[in-house]
Amino acid sequence: MPVDFHVPLPDRTAPLAAGGILGWMRVNLFNSPLNSLLSVVLLYVIGWAGWRIADWAIFSAVWAHVAPEVCKENPDQGACWAFIAEKYRLILFGRYPFDEQWRPLLAMFVLIAAIAFSCDRRFWRAWLGAVWLGALGLFGFLMWGGVLGMSFVETNLWGGLPLTLILSVVGIVVAFPFSILLALGRRSHMPAMRAVCVTYIELIRGVPLISLLFMASFMLPLFLPTGMKFNALLRAQVAIVMFTAAYLAEVIRGGLQSIPKGQYEAASAIGLGYWQSMRKIVLPQAIRAVIPPIVNTFIGMFKDTSLVAIVSLTDLLLATRQAIADPNWRAFFVEGYIFIALIYFVFCFFMSRYSQHLEIQLRSGSRR
Amino acid sequence: MAEPPIIQLAAVNKWYGQFHVLKDIDLEVAKGERIVICGPSGSGKSTLIRCINRLEEHQQGKIVVDGIELTNDVKQIEAIRREVGMVFQSFNLFPHLTVLENLTLAPIWVKKLPKQEAEELAMAYLNRVQIPEQAAKYPGQLSGGQQQRVAIARALCMNPKIMLFDEPTSALDPEMIKEVLDVMVELAGSGMTMLCVTHEMGFARTVANQVIFMDKGEIVERSPPEEFFSRPKSERTKLFLSQILHH
Ligand SMILES: Nc1ncnc2c1ncn2[C@@H]1O[C@H](COP(=O)(O)OP(=O)(O)OP(=O)(O)O)[C@@H](O)[C@H]1O
Ligand SMILES: [Mg+2]
Numbered sequence: 001m002p003v004d005f006h007v008p009l010p011d012r013t014a015p016l017a018a019g020g021i022l023g024w025m026r027v028n029l030f031n032s033p034l035n036s037l038l039s040v041v042l043l044y045v046i047g048w049a050g051w052r053i054a055d056w057a058i059f060s061a062v063w064a065h066v067a068p069e070v071c072k073e074n075p076d077q078g079a080c081w082a083f084i085a086e087k088y089r090l091i092l093f094g095r096y097p098f099d100e101q102w103r104p105l106l107a108m109f110v111l112i113a114a115i116a117f118s119c120d121r122r123f124w125r126a127w128l129g130a131v132w133l134g135a136l137g138l139f140g141f142l143m144w145g146g147v148l149g150m151s152f153v154e155t156n157l158w159g160g161l162p163l164t165l166i167l168s169v170v171g172i173v174v175a176f177p178f179s180i181l182l183a184l185g186r187r188s189h190m191p192a193m194r195a196v197c198v199t200y201i202e203l204i205r206g207v208p209l210i211s212l213l214f215m216a217s218f219m220l221p222l223f224l225p226t227g228m229k230f231n232a233l234l235r236a237q238v239a240i241v242m243f244t245a246a247y248l249a250e251v252i253r254g255g256l257q258s259i260p261k262g263q264y265e266a267a268s269a270i271g272l273g274y275w276q277s278m279r280k281i282v283l284p285q286a287i288r289a290v291i292p293p294i295v296n297t298f299i300g301m302f303k304d305t306s307l308v309a310i311v312s313l314t315d316l317l318l319a320t321r322q323a324i325a326d327p328n329w330r331a332f333f334v335e336g337y338i339f340i341a342l343i344y345f346v347f348c349f350f351m352s353r354y355s356q357h358l359e360i361q362l363r364s365g366s367r368r
Numbered sequence: 369m370a371e372p373p374i375i376q377l378a379a380v381n382k383w384y385g386q387f388h389v390l391k392d393i394d395l396e397v398a399k400g401e402r403i404v405i406c407g408p409s410g411s412g413k414s415t416l417i418r419c420i421n422r423l424e425e426h427q428q429g430k431i432v433v434d435g436i437e438l439t440n441d442v443k444q445i446e447a448i449r450r451e452v453g454m455v456f457q458s459f460n461l462f463p464h465l466t467v468l469e470n471l472t473l474a475p476i477w478v479k480k481l482p483k484q485e486a487e488e489l490a491m492a493y494l495n496r497v498q499i500p501e502q503a504a505k506y507p508g509q510l511s512g513g514q515q516q517r518v519a520i521a522r523a524l525c526m527n528p529k530i531m532l533f534d535e536p537t538s539a540l541d542p543e544m545i546k547e548v549l550d551v552m553v554e555l556a557g558s559g560m561t562m563l564c565v566t567h568e569m570g571f572a573r574t575v576a577n578q579v580i581f582m583d584k585g586e587i588v589e590r591s592p593p594e595e596f597f598s599r600p601k602s603e604r605t606k607l608f609l610s611q612i613l614h615h
Contacts (some may be wrong), residue, residue, distance in 0.1 A: 088512035265423050266519075270474035270526060271449040273442075280473060283466050362464075 092161015159314030453523030513544030
């Protein structure tokens with residue numbers, strides 16, 4: 001009988017990682033003299049800056065709703081949040097009639113609820129479209145009014161955060177499907193279709209959003225029959241949708257290019273038609289592959305809506321500028337900008353986190 | 369009266385640019401025939417079988433499948449694709465769908481079966497390829513051999529009359545080749561019409577009733593396996609056989 005000289009080694013436990021915060025710091029911050037020096041310097045800078053900011057924004061700040069003179073005489077020279085307390089309704093709702101501002105507030109929550117609802121993957125069904133139609137309808141109903149004892153409010157009085165939100169949300173909801181069609185068209189085998197899509201994408205991408213907004217506002221009416229009025233908000237919305245769709249189309253085309261030819265062939269071979277294989281096989285994989293740049297485009301677009309100020313729509317940024325224009329409070333423009341920066345940040349940060357969450361969820365679905 | 373052939377190719381020619389891939393291909397396949405196609409790399413084997421379900425378009429000649437002629441008419445192409453199943457070298461499963469969803473997709477969307485019925489059908493075929501326990505997994509979680517068996521089951525779910533195989537075992541590790549070949553042998557036993565590009569000569573010997581040798585875009589030789597392996601007619605076939613059988 002052959003003798004087996006190989007004795008299998010027993011399993012041993014893995015070495016313990018250096019535990020605790022101190023262990024982590026030793027490994028990551030103080031593992032060499034140079035690294036230790038850098039760590040100390042950086043910690044000092046961060047601590048000092050953090051303290052200065054916290055001191056200005058919190059400890060030395062004026063929090064009460066007081067007159068601007070009180071802020072100016074504040075011996076600690078901190079932030080003047082009294083400005084926000086005084087002006088937040090103007091900043092948030094623009095020139096919308098003061099006594100009716102519960103309506104934009106409610107309308108905003110309708111939009112936010114629809115967004116929150118759409119975030120859950122279980123609700124990604126055909127009827128989600130109906131939910132959105134309902135939400136947008138309700139938004140319009142609340143904002144315009146004119147029925148049920150609510151006074152009619154023209155869109156040129158809409159402003160602030162609800163305006164920024166509706167421009168972004170409609171921008172995303174309309175531009176997204178439009179961009180998919182553009183991307184598919186650009187890859188189509190039909191030369192005319194391809195030419196139209198390429199021309200559209202290249203023309204729109206080659207122009208700044210500001211000039212599109214200008215063109216939509218001042219040139220479009222020249223082509224329309226005289227007397228036909230085309231709402232300013234709608235014109236800005238159209239420009240935003242067109243602009244976003246062109247960018248997004250290229251992002252989605254990138255995703256389409258990452259799908260191997262074999263997937264198209266397998267879809268054809270089992271008998272799926274063009275639209276079926278796009279919808280069931282190609283697009284789900286392509287879009288999944290480009291979630292980060294899609295969200296990147298959405299975040300960019302959300303902030304770009306502030307450009308509508310140049311066609312006199314009072315979005316969040318313009319409303320803030322109007323609040324700052326008050327001579328009594330002019331000194332506190334920093335507080336105003338910080339306030340809306342925080343609002344923009346909350347929404348952008350949410351989009352960024354959601355995209356990461358979605359990526360992880362979808363990836364755990366299809367481990368390759 | 370003899371039944372008309374289920375697949376009929378007459379003087380089929382195809383070019384990629386100036387490159388003549390298929391030259392005057394004449395081929396008739398009767399119902400229930402099992403044909404193995406072999407030949408050196410680049411000889412046009414894949415192109416030939418991909419013309420049969422129109423993954424590639426031929427430029428001259430006539431291809432008739434189950435009485436339907438392949439033209440540019442999308443309806444006819446889709447009709448033929450419902451009759452013809454295909455299995456690829458690289459499986460081409462849909463990675464974002466579970467095994468069960470991979471199988472039920474076409475029955476639900478092309479044949480409009482109710483979901484429940486499609487799932488029962490899919491489970492029946494997963495049983496047939498002996499991996500019912502993998503139904504809820506994603507393709508990326510399976511071994512190559514299992515993936516290829518899922519791919520075969522996926523094609524069978526459309527209840528095709530003809531199955532095309534393009535080197536179904538070439539991307540597999542040796543220990544997995546057998547499990548896929550076993551499924552194919554079982555399928556051949558059930559009377560399926562099969563066209564199979566493969567270099568598994570053992571499979572050709574036991575299962576095929578005709579072996580076709582292709583070279584440089586032509587069908588050089590077509591004969592039953594005993595004859596093909598023992599008395600090849602052309603020198604090119606002999607050379608090819610000596611190369612693949614001696615390694
Ligand atoms: N889309 C294409 N465009 C141009 N040439 C192609 C294309 N597809 C295949 N060819 C060429 O056509 C010839 C035949 O290809 P085919 O894939 O049919 O060969 P094959 O016999 O299946 O070879 P293999 O055993 O390597 O799979 C090859 O020379 C290949 O380079
Ligand atoms: Mg091939």
